[in-house]
Amino acid sequence: MGQRTLIIITSSELIHEALVQKGPLFASRPRDSPIRLVFSVGKCAINSAEYGPLWRALRRNFVTELINPNRIRQCSWIRKWAIETHLNRLRVEASNQGFVDVMSNCRLTICSILICLCFGAKISEDRIKNIESILKEVMLITLPKVPDFLPVLLPLFRRQLKEAKVLRKKQMECLVPLLRDRKAFVESGGKHSSSSSEMASPIGAAYIDSLFELEPPTRGKLGEEELVTLVSEIINAGTDTSATTVEWALLHLVMNQEMQEKLYREIVECVGKNGIVSEEDVEKMAFLGAVVKETFRRHPPSHFLLSHAAIKETELGGYTIPADANIEFYTAWVTEDPDLWEDPGEFRPERFLSGGDGVDVDVTGTRGVKMVPFGAGRRICPAASLGTLHVNLLLARMVHTFKWVPVPGHPPDPTETFAFTVVMKNPLKAVILPR
Numbered sequence: 001m002g003q004r005t006l007i008i009i010t011s012s013e014l015i016h017e018a019l020v021q022k023g024p025l026f027a028s029r030p031r032d033s034p035i036r037l038v039f040s041v042g043k044c045a046i047n048s049a050e051y052g053p054l055w056r057a058l059r060r061n062f063v064t065e066l067i068n069p070n071r072i073r074q075c076s077w078i079r080k081w082a083i084e085t086h087l088n089r090l091r092v093e094a095s096n097q098g099f100v101d102v103m104s105n106c107r108l109t110i111c112s113i114l115i116c117l118c119f120g121a122k123i124s125e126d127r128i129k130n131i132e133s134i135l136k137e138v139m140l141i142t143l144p145k146v147p148d149f150l151p152v153l154l155p156l157f158r159r160q161l162k163e164a165k166v167l168r169k170k171q172m173e174c175l176v177p178l179l180r181d182r183k184a185f186v187e188s189g190g191k192h193s194s195s196s197s198e199m200a201s202p203i204g205a206a207y208i209d210s211l212f213e214l215e216p217p218t219r220g221k222l223g224e225e226e227l228v229t230l231v232s233e234i235i236n237a238g239t240d241t242s243a244t245t246v247e248w249a250l251l252h253l254v255m256n257q258e259m260q261e262k263l264y265r266e267i268v269e270c271v272g273k274n275g276i277v278s279e280e281d282v283e284k285m286a287f288l289g290a291v292v293k294e295t296f297r298r299h300p301p302s303h304f305l306l307s308h309a310a311i312k313e314t315e316l317g318g319y320t321i322p323a324d325a326n327i328e329f330y331t332a333w334v335t336e337d338p339d340l341w342e343d344p345g346e347f348r349p350e351r352f353l354s355g356g357d358g359v360d361v362d363v364t365g366t367r368g369v370k371m372v373p374f375g376a377g378r379r380i381c382p383a384a385s386l387g388t389l390h391v392n393l394l395l396a397r398m399v400h401t402f403k404w405v406p407v408p409g410h411p412p413d414p415t416e417t418f419a420f421t422v423v424m425k426n427p428l429k430a431v432i433l434p435r
């Protein structure tokens with residue numbers, strides 16, 4: 001890999017011009033650093049004509065098999081099961097230690113939902129914890145590093161390359177058994193039973209089934225290495241982003257009890273004090289939607305988008321972008337811009353209600369870039385609606401079931417730190433009181 005120019009784009013107009021107006025000229029940059037390649041086999045046949053068609057086939061498959069509205073409805077039992085388990089776990093944790101840790105619980109719950117969506121299997125909490133921690137390590141080791149931009153420095157990263165290979169082995173060991181179980185289950189028409197997991201219905205119930213079948217153009221079926229990579233990417237892409245959002249939203253609700261009461265009242269008006277919030281209910285809750293949007297604006301889980309590359313020399317906003325330049329988009333900047341937002345540093349969900357400065361915002365960025373928590377253009381997060389549903393539902397059920405208050409003597413600390421997503425440096429702890 002030769003040396004490439006690195007360009008970081010921060011302006012709202014240039015992000016829009018590059019990703020929406022000139023999208024095809026700013027293609028995805030396949031993961032091609034040696035450390036990333038350890039985890040990206042196959043999907044990432046660099047410099048090969050295969051990458052584009054394979055990526056498009058996977059994306060199409062993702063949309064039809066994982067996030068179409070019918071499939072989302074079919075899988076609502078998974079969220080119900082995972083969130084009930086989540087609320088019980090919080091009760092136990094609170095009675096054992098007097099408070100709960102928000103992030104670790106939300107990560108575990110979202111991760112269990114995504115594992116179940118992918119493999120159609122309910123597995124033990126210890127196994128979910130093991131998968132979650134291995135995938136978190138994978139995510140951290142594959143973050144962009146200096147040799148991604150300056151390959152000449154690669155020799156300094158030999159130790160990390162070795163560590164990456166050991167980690168890849170662990171990743172395969174924890175996911176391949178699930179994958180083989182599911183395959184045997186599907187091939188036996190639902191008769192095969194495994195001692196290590198409880199399988200859901202074999203037909204159409206697990207995302208991995210569609211990957212077993214997939215035959216992308218120019219190549220045969222995907223192998224186990226590739227399947228593990230693809231499923232890990234989905235679990236990683238959906239876990240931290242959603243869990244971080246719930247944690248930041250709750251931080252504001254803990255610090256501002258009036259806001260929390262307003263949200264609680266909206267939920268009770270919709271489902272009653274003892275009802276159970278459903279997926280249809282959350283769509284009717286305007287204030288909940290506003291709290292979640294304001295969280296995406298004020299605390300976008302990811303400050304940068306995925307890497308892009310200029311496929312040929314291109315003009316952007318009057319500048320010449322050289323062919324093959326690495327383009328990074330720093331999108332968090334636009335949500336802090338006082339020309340685009342009133343008092344951008346304030347957390348004020350009402351800005352997304354009638355008359356507010358955010359009410360007409362297009363979060364897909366198609367009509368202009370004011371906030372793009374899911375990216376924009378051809379590479380926009382394919383699961384934005386599913387991610388939003390997970391956040392809305394989890395937050396609504398947590399606020400409906402418990403009143404959230406600060407731990408006495410330990411006020412929440414809103415300092416940020418970077419760990420793939422931008423998270424709270426000191427994870428949120430709170431006391432929960434039954435409603």
Ligand code: HEM
Nearest residue numbers: 237238241242301305306373374375376379380381383387
């Ligand atoms: C609150 C939740 C979420 C947020 C804020 C979020 C945000 C993002 C962002 C910013 C990107 C990069 C887009 C770009 O570079 O233009 C992305 C990509 C992606 N997201 Fe999400 N996401 C969320 C939930 C999910 C969920 C639940 C899944 C899976 C079920 C998922 C799967 C993906 C995948 C597979 C990609 C990569 C697409 C590609 O390679 O083209 N995301 N997401």
